Amino acid sequence: MSVSIKLLARFRKQFENDRLRHFVFVYGTLKKSNKQSLGKDFLKIGLMILLNLDQPNHKVLLNDVNGQAKFICIARTLQKWPLVIASQYNIPYLLEKPETGHQIQGELYLIDEQMLNFLDEFEGHPDYYHRRKTDIITDDFGSFESWTYFLPNYKTSMLSLPMYSDYDSFGQHGLRYVERCDRDGQNADVGHTETSEIIS
Numbered sequence: 001m002s003v004s005i006k007l008l009a010r011f012r013k014q015f016e017n018d019r020l021r022h023f024v025f026v027y028g029t030l031k032k033s034n035k036q037s038l039g040k041d042f043l044k045i046g047l048m049i050l051l052n053l054d055q056p057n058h059k060v061l062l063n064d065v066n067g068q069a070k071f072i073c074i075a076r077t078l079q080k081w082p083l084v085i086a087s088q089y090n091i092p093y094l095l096e097k098p099e100t101g102h103q104i105q106g107e108l109y110l111i112d113e114q115m116l117n118f119l120d121e122f123e124g125h126p127d128y129y130h131r132r133k134t135d136i137i138t139d140d141f142g143s144f145e146s147w148t149y150f151l152p153n154y155k156t157s158m159l160s161l162p163m164y165s166d167y168d169s170f171g172q173h174g175l176r177y178v179e180r181c182d183r184d185g186q187n188a189d190v191g192h193t194e195t196s197e198i199i200s
Helices: 005-015 042-051 113-123 156-160
Strands: 020-026 069-081 083-086 091-094 102-112 130-138 142-150
Touching: 005 020, 005 069, 005 102, 020 069, 020 113, 020 130, 069 142, 083 156, 091 142, 102 113, 102 130, 113 130, 113 142
Parallel strands: 020 142
Antiparallel strands: 020 102, 069 102, 069 130, 083 091, 130 142
16 A cells, blocks of 8 residues: 555645645554543543543644644554553553554544654664554545554563553553653653663
């Protein structure tokens, strides 16, 4: 599968922005609020709307200083992948082991080169996470390739952790993500200090 040139042109015209040129699929803390996974829990949905409880790092996609990102639609991976929550900071990791786990629910964005460079730095690509093209399925626009960030090197014990199809920091698992600004230790809010817990 490949990115549809016609689809890319359509969105550029819609957003009146020729700089938007990369599709990126986000599945973890970069997503918006996860209201679709709450079903009929109207009290929690209302509270999330009232408090604007987006996933913890979604704000970086909204910050024009980082570049530009436009939400396209809800999407899911074509293949199954293991999505786990690990480390002392409860970070969602998409492990690079195809046909294990579930099809992953997430969000598709169209971003510019500046935002792609920002996300590479934010995710620690290529030294920590690895950005690679992945086949994505959408209900409205069909299937095509999108950039996705994976963890290529990890302790095999992580494959024994519960695997999720739709991440929510505020989910019933009780493993709320610890934001970088709330982490203990010197320079804990910069980069990935949890590497020794994760990398084999």
